[in-house]
Amino acid sequence: MAFVTRQFVRSVSSSSTASATAKKIVIKHVAVIGGGLMGAGIAQVAAATGHTVVLVDQAEDILAKSKKGIEESLKKIAKKKFAENPQAGSEFVEKTLSNISTNTDAASVVHSMDLVVEAIVENLKVKNELFKRLDKFASEHTIFASNTSSLQITSIANATTRQDRFAGLHFFNPVPMMKLVEDTPGFIVNRLLVPYLMEAVRLYERGDASKEDIDIAMKLGAGYPMGPFELLDYVGLDTTKFIMDGWHEMDTQNPLFQPSQSVNKMVAEKKLGKKTGEGFYKYK
Ligand code: 3HC
Numbered sequence: 339m340a341f342v343t344r345q346f347v348r349s350v351s352s353s354s355t356a357s358a359t360a361k362k363i364v365i366k367h368v369a370v371i372g373g374g375l376m377g378a379g380i381a382q383v384a385a386a387t388g389h390t391v392v393l394v395d396q397a398e399d400i401l402a403k404s405k406k407g408i409e410e411s412l413k414k415i416a417k418k419k420f421a422e423n424p425q426a427g428s429e430f431v432e433k434t435l436s437n438i439s440t441n442t443d444a445a446s447v448v449h450s451m452d453l454v455v456e457a458i459v460e461n462l463k464v465k466n467e468l469f470k471r472l473d474k475f476a477s478e479h480t481i482f483a484s485n486t487s488s489l490q491i492t493s494i495a496n497a498t499t500r501q502d503r504f505a506g507l508h509f510f511n512p513v514p515m516m517k518l519v520e521d522t523p524g525f526i527v528n529r530l531l532v533p534y535l536m537e538a539v540r541l542y543e544r545g546d547a548s549k550e551d552i553d554i555a556m557k558l559g560a561g562y563p564m565g566p567f568e569l570l571d572y573v574g575l576d577t578t579k580f581i582m583d584g585w586h587e588m589d590t591q592n593p594l595f596q597p598s599q600s601v602n603k604m605v606a607e608k609k610l611g612k613k614t615g616e617g618f619y620k621y622k
Pocket residue numbers: 410411412414415418486487509510511512513514515516528531563564569573577
């Protein structure tokens with residue numbers, strides 16, 4: 339079931355005993371693979387809840403950007419949480435940042451981790467390759483988790499030898515603000531949210547309404563904090579496209595899973611939303 343806790347504590351069956359006695363493993367050391375918006379957010383909440391975190395990505399400049407984003411987010415949180423005590427706020431920011439280190443080589447860090455959370459590109463082949471490799475280097479007790487937004491956890495876990503220590507942990511953007519983490523098979527939010535976002539695009543493509551009007555309508559009429567086009571830009575059009583393409587491949591006839599020409603074109607032009615400065619809207 340979906341849960342709202344940020345403490346990574348999980349019970350797993352002990353593989354060394356024939357009985358089904360559950361062994362409680364307390365997660366202390368966490369590696370997050372992928373320094374994008376989601377990975378950085380996951381690293382942040384893990385560090386803020388007292389875990390030591392290694393954030394991994396392919397290049398130092400990506401990791402520097404991730405850490406800068408984490409620091410900015412922590413400062414916003416500290417300003418609110420410690421409004422009466424700025425000194426405690428600064429300490430919270432420093433302490434959380436000191437819990438996070440970075441690395442460009444996942445294989446070299448996973449041996450000492452209790453939990454490895456993957457938040458890389460939404461592509462089964464790429465995820466499988468990563469986990470297959472990490473499986474060789476991680477210690478026996480390490481739990482693997484994927485932040486996949488649309489793929490079957492079993493199909494990712496099958497690339498490893500630890501199917502009994504493999505979880506789906508689906509966070510939401512912006513991770514520090516969104517209280518939900520899903521681990522239920524199939525996930526709920528994206529199954530409803532992504533078809534809604536795509537239906538908004540279709541409405542716009544048909545010329546039924548402008549994107550601005552659709553956004554205003556959903557904010558004022560449904561009480562959503564962002565309209566669908568604002569949210570598409572916030573989440574990233576590439577992420578939405580990957581999800582849609584995967585679902586379309588599984589069920590080509592489903593009208594909810596039909597890809598959109600305009601989203602595909604924007605992704606090809608690298609207009610991915612807020613992160614690249616342009617999506618459905620332009621950003622400074
Ligand atoms: N870290 C820390 N604080 C943040 C933050 C961050 N990353 N982002 C926003 N905030 C804070 C702001 O500082 C502000 O604080 P204040 O109240 O003290 O001024 C507060 O949150 C509100 O922010 P804003 O005034 O800038 O704007 P909003 O009121 O619109 O809130 C939002 C921003 C929380 C992002 C809100 O618009 C929202 O909830 N949007 C919907 C997000 C959503 O639907 N996410 C799910 C996407 S689906 C997904 O991720 C799944 C994936 O698999 C695709």
